[in-house]
Amino acid sequence: MVSIAQKVRTGVGDIQPYVPGITDDELKHRFGLHQVIKLNANENALGTSPRALAAIRAEVETLYLYPDGGSTLLREAIAKFHGIDAGQVLAGNGSDNIIKMLSETFLQPGDNIVVPFPSFSQYNFGAHVMGAHVIEAPLRSDFSYDVEALARAVNDQTKLVYLCSPNNPTGTILKHSEAEWLLQHLPEHVMVLMDLAYNDYSTNPHRVLETPALLADPRVVTLHTFSKLYGLAGLRVGYALASEEVWNYVHRVREPFNVNRLAQRAAAAALDDEEHRRNSQQHAAVSQAYWAEQMHRVGLMAVPTEANFVLVRTGDGRKTVQDLMQQGMMVRAGFAGLDEYVRITFGTQAENEACVRALADLQLGN
Structure with missing residues (x-):
C-alpha cells in the first residue's frame, strides 16, 4: 500500500510546522493553577482598543453576511492613516497570511530568500512551502543589523530579503540609513519586505520609517499587524503597503474573504483610537526602562529593546521557561541560536514586577 508520505508533494514533509507557545489554559491544567501571568506572545498588556470593541459589538448581529472580499472600508482607513492611495494597501488574515501570499506570488523551487538570523520564523515557512531555500545573514554580536552581511548573502537566485524592525525576538531596530544603503546595493530583481509589526513601539529617531521615498521604491513592501499595538491578536488582521502593481499579482493568489467582517470593522476603528495607541506606546516606553533597570x-x-518585549540571557532558556511555568508565569524560549535566552512580553506593572521577582529568585538559586 502506498503511504500518505509518498503521496505528499515533494518538500512538504521537510517543513516544520509553527509551534505556538503554551496557552494559559494548558498551563493551568498542567500545574493545577487558578491564575497565570501570560508574557509569552507579545500581546498588548492594555488589551484591545475600546473603539475596536465598540465596532465589534455594533457588527456582531451581521455575521450571517459575508465580509467585503476586498476589505474596502479597512483599506481606505489604512490609506487615510498613512496618507497614501488605497490601491497601495493589501489587507490579510494577520501578517502571516500576507507573508505566505507574497511567497506564493514571487517564489518557486530553486529561488531563495535572505533573512536576518535570528528572526521571525514565518519568513522561512513561506519559502519552504514554495520549495525555495533560506539563506541566513547573522546579526552582529550585539544583535544589531549587519546590512553588509545581508547584501553579501544575496545572489542571482534571491527573490526576497526580509527585514524585521524592531526585530523579533531581539527587539533591535533597523536604522533608516541602513535600509537606504541596502536598497542602493541590492540588485533590481530583489524585493525587500520590511516587517514593521513592532515599529510603533519604538521612539528611536534613527529607526526605519515609511517615508514617501521608501514607499515609492517598487521593490519595497512594508508589513503591519493589528495584533500588537491595537490588541486585536484574536481577530487575525494585518496589512501591507506597496506599489499597486505588486498587489495586482498578489491578489491572484489571495483567498476570497480573507479578512472577516469583525476584523475589518474592528481594525478600521482601532486606527482612530489615538488614546489607546498613545497609552500602549507609553506603556512600552515605561516597561523598556523598567526591565533594563531591573535586569541590571x-x-x-x-x-x-525598542519593542514591547525584552530578550533576557538566563543561561538556559528552556529551563527558565519550565521553572517559571511552575510558578504560573509564561515566557518564551526555543528560538534557534538563542538557547541561553528567554523572550519576555511586557505585562502590566504588577505582572512585570512579579516576573522580575521570580527571575531574581531563580538567579539566586543558580
Whole structure:
C-alpha cells in the first residue's frame, strides 16, 4: 500500500510546522493553577482598543453576511492613516497570511530568500512551502543589523530579503540609513519586505520609517499587524503597503474573504483610537526602562529593546521557561541560536514586577 508520505508533494514533509507557545489554559491544567501571568506572545498588556470593541459589538448581529472580499472600508482607513492611495494597501488574515501570499506570488523551487538570523520564523515557512531555500545573514554580536552581511548573502537566485524592525525576538531596530544603503546595493530583481509589526513601539529617531521615498521604491513592501499595538491578536488582521502593481499579482493568489467582517470593522476603528495607541506606546516606553533597570539590578543581561518585549540571557532558556511555568508565569524560549535566552512580553506593572521577582529568585538559586 502506498503511504500518505509518498503521496505528499515533494518538500512538504521537510517543513516544520509553527509551534505556538503554551496557552494559559494548558498551563493551568498542567500545574493545577487558578491564575497565570501570560508574557509569552507579545500581546498588548492594555488589551484591545475600546473603539475596536465598540465596532465589534455594533457588527456582531451581521455575521450571517459575508465580509467585503476586498476589505474596502479597512483599506481606505489604512490609506487615510498613512496618507497614501488605497490601491497601495493589501489587507490579510494577520501578517502571516500576507507573508505566505507574497511567497506564493514571487517564489518557486530553486529561488531563495535572505533573512536576518535570528528572526521571525514565518519568513522561512513561506519559502519552504514554495520549495525555495533560506539563506541566513547573522546579526552582529550585539544583535544589531549587519546590512553588509545581508547584501553579501544575496545572489542571482534571491527573490526576497526580509527585514524585521524592531526585530523579533531581539527587539533591535533597523536604522533608516541602513535600509537606504541596502536598497542602493541590492540588485533590481530583489524585493525587500520590511516587517514593521513592532515599529510603533519604538521612539528611536534613527529607526526605519515609511517615508514617501521608501514607499515609492517598487521593490519595497512594508508589513503591519493589528495584533500588537491595537490588541486585536484574536481577530487575525494585518496589512501591507506597496506599489499597486505588486498587489495586482498578489491578489491572484489571495483567498476570497480573507479578512472577516469583525476584523475589518474592528481594525478600521482601532486606527482612530489615538488614546489607546498613545497609552500602549507609553506603556512600552515605561516597561523598556523598567526591565533594563531591573535586569541590571538582578545581574541578568537584557538586550536593549525598542519593542514591547525584552530578550533576557538566563543561561538556559528552556529551563527558565519550565521553572517559571511552575510558578504560573509564561515566557518564551526555543528560538534557534538563542538557547541561553528567554523572550519576555511586557505585562502590566504588577505582572512585570512579579516576573522580575521570580527571575531574581531563580538567579539566586543558580
